[in-house]
Amino acid sequence: MKTPLSWLKDFVDLEGINLEELAHTLTVAGLEVEEIHYIGLPMPSGLQQTKVSGLSWDPEKLVVAEIREVGPHPNADRLVLCRLFDGEQEHTVLTGAPNLYDYKDKGELKPPLKVAYAKEGAEIYDGHQEGMHKTVLKRTKIRGVDSYSMVCSAKELGISEEHEGIIFLPADAKPGTPLADLLGDAVLTIAITPNIARDANIYGVAREIAALTGRALKPMPTDVQAAGPKIDGAVKIDIKDSELNPRFVLGMLRNVEIKPSPGWVQQRLRLAGMRPINNIVDATNYAMLELGEPLHAFDYDVLVQRAGSKTPTILTRPAKQGETLTTLDGVERKLDDFTVLVCDTAGSLSIGGIMGGLESEVTETTRNVLLEGASWNFINVRKTLVAQRMSSEAAYRFSRGVHPAMAPRGVSRGLELMRQWSGGVVDAGLVDEYPKPAEVVQVAISPADAKRWLGVALSNEQMSKILTTLGFEIKQQGDGLLVTVPDHRLDIETGVVGKADLMEEVARIYGYDNIPATRIADALPPQHGNPPLELEERVKDLLARMGIQEVMTYRLTSPEEEARRLPPETTPDDKPYVKLANVISQERTVLRKSLLASVLEIAERNARQRQRIALFEVGPVFHASEETLPDELQRLVVILGGQQQPADWQAADSAAYDFYAAKGVVAELLASLGLHGLKYEPGEHPSFHPGKCARVLAGERQLAVFGELHPQVQSQYDLGAHTLQAITLNLDVLGELVPERFDSRPVPQYPPVIEDLAIVVDESVPAGKVEAMIAQTGGNLLAGVTLFDVFRGDKIGADKKSLAYQLTYQHAERTLTDDEVAKLRERIIRRITQELGAQLRA
């Protein structure tokens, strides 16, 4: 909300206050000042607690001056020369301001015109350039006449964007007075959070400032000079639904003259971000900005005419579904049955609390004004705003809640301003329908509450003083206080919530800074770990130690993007997606089902510029389920491609990541987690090369699938020259398998016997089977079987392969004899020869 400093001064004395400090005080107390816009006042330099903008007027260079005579320019019809006195001396000043033409060639002006005068070197806004750009006034020659100073427009001073003519100052302004002393202002832009909706007006902010600075708050301006007859009989009110419209107030002003508002009013409205229209509309806006109660002015004669010259009745009712109304913005609106309409007997007039209709608006010809101030259910206003996609200053306030007590106050203020600015006469009294009076809220608090909530000892007196400045009424009750909530705010509840609400008010004004920081003295809860998280962290650390980079990716994706992880002809699995109902981008329409697709996208992003791709992600995938909420399943995906070691100037290219490199990662990861005895067998998965894919089984449960990506999948990503290996692992299963602990093995004390064993087997015999058989036959005495060579070639024949193993024989308690080793070796050879058709290789 834009809050002009000059307006605040109507209600609280700000003499001698530092604006930056004031902004900071408000910010710390929950009224965040987002910006201070300076209009002439001196701006701070250096540290800026609050963002600042605007222009300072140099007190030496921007001063009040008087134009004593306006004469013609010798060479230009559109320019005039002014004889001007700046308090010290006279100058000849050249200007093209059209509002000086009337004074041209009139001789000595009596009284002189008071204007804003900028001397050479003054910083002002450039009036001739589109937008607001600062410039420094320089000496120049215009059409042969020396020019070193100027008289200023509102835009040049930064007061508004108007540059139609120069501004005139009050007749009593003294030449030579710094302009900032006379016109200087600043606008605080304050963020209004929902809990301080009561402060979305000048008086509300002034009240906060008064409470925070200890200065006096002037009374709310609600007096009205009503010289007219009693309003009774001029209009009737009929409220159909008091839940939606608890209060409706009308006042009357007769014989108005519609014209522009006084200049200072227009100026304040502009500073507050509203456009001046005419004195009546401006008065409704001004009163709303000042007190927070939105008002609506009707042309009374139009209403009388619509009522067939009878007494008009204003009624409020929910709209019929599909009913239409053309609002002030010219839009014909189709309404819902929860929208509340303000109507008369002839039909609808406006949407309650949001926007007027076209027909009954105040126009140039309006003579008599009926002024509405009402109270609306704020939740219902919100629903209507969302449904109608509309917004207005009135709706902004009503949708956050305005207390019903504000309705007559707002109407009175509006009537008084209209009277002052339009010359009309106000009817005595108001027509006030209030079928559902707001409840008076009372909350009991005590110093014990402050101690419990805030941790600080506050006396009843301290709390009472704070709350009183905010308008609460306080009564001593027992050991504590009975607090009555003032009728301008709706945010305080009863009971324990009310206590919390009041503690917030006390803490805010007492100052968060004044509450000492302490450490929790309460009991420490029972401590327990988070095993799934701890497992994930172990997995991440192990993979990082293997040189693999962690990534974190978008969990929102599209089915099209994820389809790339499958060859084109694959029928997609039938697991449904978790789909978004509101989509912000076609790239993010569903929650991901595949972590593989997520990491492949990242591999693709990096492939062109990296010789080595080694990425992993731990994260959830989402499967729609029969339950309300989808299944969130924790997965690991690793993608490997390119060189296993980064190349450099000395080392030759290292081996590329292939199937066995991926298997090494899987095996090392699982072994490091204490998992042994897992089964690796050929796997099937549409994303993988059918001949280069394996799965890892723990008993019957599939823990992981890994291998080379299917060439058709690879070709759907832009991977450069890389061939990718992938690992997908189910972390939920892993969590169930990983043992909490394991037994270590002693380091052998006796020397091992190490032998090589090279055999030839048919290509169809899996190496894993050979190794398993050797290990099983060797039993306890065979401490290790390590495959160190696989060879194929003419020497051993077609469809054959040679496998060379290093066997380590070891006895835990003694040195093995040659004889024992020989026997064991003999047994192993016999078994693999007989059962696998292996031949010993010389």
Add this chain to the structure above:
Amino acid sequence: MENLQTIREQALAALNAVQDEAALEQWKVAQLGRNAALTQAMKNLGQLSAEERPLAGKQANEVKLALEAAFDEKRSALEGARLRESLSSEKLDVTLPGHSIALGRLHPITQTLRRVNAIFAQMGFQVYRSRDVETDEYNFLLLNFPPNHPAREMQDSFYVEGGAPDNPTLLRTHTSAGQIHAMREYAAKDPGNPPPIRIVLPGMCYRFEQVSSRSEVQFTQVEGLAVGENITFGDLKGTLTDFAQRFFNANVRTRFRASHFPFTEPSAEMDVECFVCGGSGCSVCKHSGWLEILGSGMVHPNVLRNGGYDPEKYSGFAFGMGPERLTMLRYRIEDIRYFWRNDMRFLEQF
């Protein structure tokens, strides 16, 4: 006997002239070998009388030891010289780069989350995780956001198709959704006398927002929650200041500003003194000297009640912070989109 003295002097003079190891070996053969003058002299000792023999033998032996010692000395001198010579010829270009190492790194957000979790763990806060997809009830309603409440405007949500009309399914907009789950889980252990809670809730959150350098459709958050019978706003200030001083630096100052969150009251934003400029004002802190770090507040009585904790008896505080923001401030990262784009040129800096 003069003979021995002469042998010694001549031998040492010859040794002086030796320049290399080959010459040294020749010298050894010549002076200490079988045909050396000294060897001959020692052989001749037998011809001396029994009276002369011990003394002459002693002297001859002394000469032998002296020559051997001189030999050893010369040899190590020559070896030293040879080593120096060879070392000086083995000079490497130390400015050539070292070998590349394939270091695997954790994502910067994982690193930040670990730091945050570890600091709170030392203060007794344990990690509690909950789901990404939530109901309106847990994400909003039970956290004191009534339907159509203005506070909901601050949090635009992604809704999921097929949720219940009166309780839509959505992607959580904050990890606070887990607060209710946690409180109910704890309270269920002993509903009459629920145990104290001290947890942090890290996780991914989602907002219906256009992606820009400052905002993302998904972001991580760490929520914290402490509930007990004696927890105050002062404890909130102390705990979060302790955190800031551990996370940023030991001397950093904190500032608490009144704010508004529907699920806390009183609510506060915590700023820390800008650690780039030390509070004197710079572009990072937009010349204010302070950086916004987190939102916090005393748990709203309605939220305590919804979690199974009687607000007349229990109180608590909650806070929430954004690991992306913490990371961006710490490393002066300009664009939030870097995190989920995962360009290696970004990731490998951490």
